[in-house]
Amino acid sequence: MANHAAHADDHAHDDHDHKPEGFLDRWLFTTNHKDIGTLYLVFAFTMAIIGAGMSVVIRTELAAPGLQHVQPYFFNQMTTLHALVMIFGAIMPAFVGLANWMIPLQIGAPDMALPRMNNWSFWIMPFAFLMLLGTLFMPGGGPAGGWTMYPPLALQGGASVAFMVFAIHMMGISSIMGAINIIATILNLRAPGVDLLKMPLFTWSWLITAFLLIAVMPVLAGAVTMLLTDKFFGTSFFNAAGGGDPVMFQHIFWFFGHPEVYIMILPAFGIVSEIIPTFSRKPLFGYQAMVYAIASIAFLSFIVWAHHMFTVGMPLGGELFFMYSTMLIAIPTGVKVFNWVSTMWKGSLTFETPMLWAIGFVVLFTIGGFSGLMLAIVPADFQYHDTYFVVAHFHYVLVTGALFSIIAAIYYWWPKWTGRMVNETWGKVHFWWTIVFVNLTFFPQHFLGLAGMPRRIPDYNVAFADWNLVSSIGAFGMFVTPWMMIAIFAMSKKKGAVASQRPWEGAHGLEWEVPSPAPHHTFTTPPVIKPGMLAHGDVSH
Amino acid sequence: MSDAAHADPNAYYVPHGTKWPIVGSFGLLFTLGGAAFWLNEHPAGKVAMPLGIAIILFMVFGWFGTVIRESVSGTYNKQVDTSFRMGMMWFIFSEVMFFAAFFGALFYARALSVPWIGGEGDGALTNFFLWKGYAPAWPTNGPSAIGGAFETIPAWGVPLLNTLILLSSGVTITIAHHALRAGKRTQLMIFLGLTILLGATFLWYQAHEYIEAYQQLNLTLGSGVYGSTFFMLTGFHGLHVTLGTIMLIVIWLRCARGHFDRDHHFGFEAVAWYWHFVDVVWLGLFLFVYVL
Numbered sequence: 061m062a063n064h065a066a067h068a069d070d071h072a073h074d075d076h077d078h079k080p081e082g083f084l085d086r087w088l089f090t091t092n093h094k095d096i097g098t099l100y101l102v103f104a105f106t107m108a109i110i111g112a113g114m115s116v117v118i119r120t121e122l123a124a125p126g127l128q129h130v131q132p133y134f135f136n137q138m139t140t141l142h143a144l145v146m147i148f149g150a151i152m153p154a155f156v157g158l159a160n161w162m163i164p165l166q167i168g169a170p171d172m173a174l175p176r177m178n179n180w181s182f183w184i185m186p187f188a189f190l191m192l193l194g195t196l197f198m199p200g201g202g203p204a205g206g207w208t209m210y211p212p213l214a215l216q217g218g219a220s221v222a223f224m225v226f227a228i229h230m231m232g233i234s235s236i237m238g239a240i241n242i243i244a245t246i247l248n249l250r251a252p253g254v255d256l257l258k259m260p261l262f263t264w265s266w267l268i269t270a271f272l273l274i275a276v277m278p279v280l281a282g283a284v285t286m287l288l289t290d291k292f293f294g295t296s297f298f299n300a301a302g303g304g305d306p307v308m309f310q311h312i313f314w315f316f317g318h319p320e321v322y323i324m325i326l327p328a329f330g331i332v333s334e335i336i337p338t339f340s341r342k343p344l345f346g347y348q349a350m351v352y353a354i355a356s357i358a359f360l361s362f363i364v365w366a367h368h369m370f371t372v373g374m375p376l377g378g379e380l381f382f383m384y385s386t387m388l389i390a391i392p393t394g395v396k397v398f399n400w401v402s403t404m405w406k407g408s409l410t411f412e413t414p415m416l417w418a419i420g421f422v423v424l425f426t427i428g429g430f431s432g433l434m435l436a437i438v439p440a441d442f443q444y445h446d447t448y449f450v451v452a453h454f455h456y457v458l459v460t461g462a463l464f465s466i467i468a469a470i471y472y473w474w475p476k477w478t479g480r481m482v483n484e485t486w487g488k489v490h491f492w493w494t495i496v497f498v499n500l501t502f503f504p505q506h507f508l509g510l511a512g513m514p515r516r517i518p519d520y521n522v523a524f525a526d527w528n529l530v531s532s533i534g535a536f537g538m539f540v541t542p543w544m545m546i547a548i549f550a551m552s553k554k555k556g557a558v559a560s561q562r563p564w565e566g567a568h569g570l571e572w573e574v575p576s577p578a579p580h581h582t583f584t585t586p587p588v589i590k591p592g593m594l595a596h597g598d599v600s601h
Numbered sequence: 602m603s604d605a606a607h608a609d610p611n612a613y614y615v616p617h618g619t620k621w622p623i624v625g626s627f628g629l630l631f632t633l634g635g636a637a638f639w640l641n642e643h644p645a646g647k648v649a650m651p652l653g654i655a656i657i658l659f660m661v662f663g664w665f666g667t668v669i670r671e672s673v674s675g676t677y678n679k680q681v682d683t684s685f686r687m688g689m690m691w692f693i694f695s696e697v698m699f700f701a702a703f704f705g706a707l708f709y710a711r712a713l714s715v716p717w718i719g720g721e722g723d724g725a726l727t728n729f730f731l732w733k734g735y736a737p738a739w740p741t742n743g744p745s746a747i748g749g750a751f752e753t754i755p756a757w758g759v760p761l762l763n764t765l766i767l768l769s770s771g772v773t774i775t776i777a778h779h780a781l782r783a784g785k786r787t788q789l790m791i792f793l794g795l796t797i798l799l800g801a802t803f804l805w806y807q808a809h810e811y812i813e814a815y816q817q818l819n820l821t822l823g824s825g826v827y828g829s830t831f832f833m834l835t836g837f838h839g840l841h842v843t844l845g846t847i848m849l850i851v852i853w854l855r856c857a858r859g860h861f862d863r864d865h866h867f868g869f870e871a872v873a874w875y876w877h878f879v880d881v882v883w884l885g886l887f888l889f890v891y892v893l
Binding site for chain 1: 625688718822
């Protein structure tokens, strides 16, 4: 068991060797980074469908003014759980799944640094969501105070408060262990020659993201712990009568919450920075600037949190500080967007499906970035705060940003995972279908928000009826896409064209130096890096 | 296990399969789910939570047992050792951030929310309309005097003693570490044992202090924001000292069994790091909770 270095170099032929035989051995007891990555991705996909189902409930109710399908309290449970499920159950685990699959392949490592803990990071998640979603079937229903859990409202929930808090503790434990594993893997398991500034950007983005996770998930744990003791043990953290302050929760929450936003977008930056050079057949423009931009964004994320609470009544000095620090983020983000565009400039471009999603990301994420800049302006935010404009903003960042990058990554690395190509025609249908309906869903929400429609309500003034109907039609169209995805990838797995080791001719990096599909164990001994093997190997220092 | 007494320096050890994580997940589900049922006064909680804790303990014994067996049989090479070190360092960093949340709450209450309720800064109208007559001060249980009048624990009595105890324990564990590296077994056992005793003494005084606070000073978890921050900070710290003391006891037993040698004793070092972390948090507590 201990010494299995013997079968080191024959990974080219042993696709089916060494895989555990039984189902439980393979999936429940696994320590293999690829299998754990797959588990994460399947779990995230399942959660995404559940979360999307909730959004369909929301958009069905909002399709017309008046109350017609659900009770307001249930509507609030849907908005709360939709957010928690999508953030902690879909987007984050999907990125961790991609990290598990790709980081060891990109740095020439045999596996993650702490493989047993890697298993635990994943297997906590289903139990956490069992607990969170189980509240829907309890007396009093699920949490309904919004995913931000502001007291005193969140504390007025029924039995769900304690379950929600403990579910979040479990998600936090999972994320922290996952992040520790990623840092240890990247810092300790790189093959000789894969220097830090030669690492692929996806790996770089995760190194920084993992640091953010370890820094802020414990703070969220502390915040929800205080909620719990305020409700059940008589503390006064968020109770002004006892000298506390409900606004204090908002500060602690958003000290977690803003870095959390970047936890969900930095890996997306990494993915797009992999895909665009491949299909532009040019090295990434400004590789080092891209790395430093990610690091700057991560640093700034710690000093901007109060822009989520401009209307809460902060001192003017605070409002100004957080306004300007927030606007600073536009600089490194601008560096990234311009560098992606410059990478494409005079490139030998082709538009395979992963590239389409990546370009879709750049264009639509930038819209989300601009609306974010609008929201950063204090006096303007007084108008936009808690309206559908905010909803439109963060869905452009999270759906056409984070989610688009995840879908792009799946299309991009799928041939490496399975050894099969995806049908390009259907991939493009999937992309254009999504583009139409995602914009139909979220773009009108800008108009609704600017016109003053508040978020988190089941009913609204008839003046908002038309654009709400459009948005709902968009949402119903969007709900087709996960099933489309299942069909496309099932088709590929069954009878897709066989993928070569380097299915995209412009792709560089160590993951393309192993066969497709990648064998169960890769790089059991560190690979010898030859010139041209690394995506960014020729970067001059 | 293998007959290879020394790990291959070029091959990273990847264990093949483990059943402990899923056991731990069930343990967490029963513990935390049980706690939630208990808090909602559902009878299932009183059964589920102890069961969950038992499952977690079973997992801890099993998992660490496996790792120790592998370590003693020489399965791990230098690179694996480095991964363990990084894992422990970043885990401690996450603990630091957990305490940062509660320190943040303390600073926010003292520097901002209490003065605002008392009318300072932008809070003049808040004070006039909502909390008229409340003069900001620290310690405080707020304008409604939640929990009733209370007294605080003076810094220069037991807390000072506890500071000295914890600082001394930091010295004794360092002496023990040097002894381990020099191969002086008796000195190692004595000073590690002394560290455990100092940790236990700290906890004894802390418990004593809590009893006095509850019974004589009327200082409780419900004493407004002062009681909340005081007991959450010192309570979580005490929990960590308890955990650290248990870890020290385990390490003492492992030393007695001869698990460590001069060059390979990461288990010892990890616990020592953890102990120093607990020590540093206490210094912060002593300064910001008791003295200032």
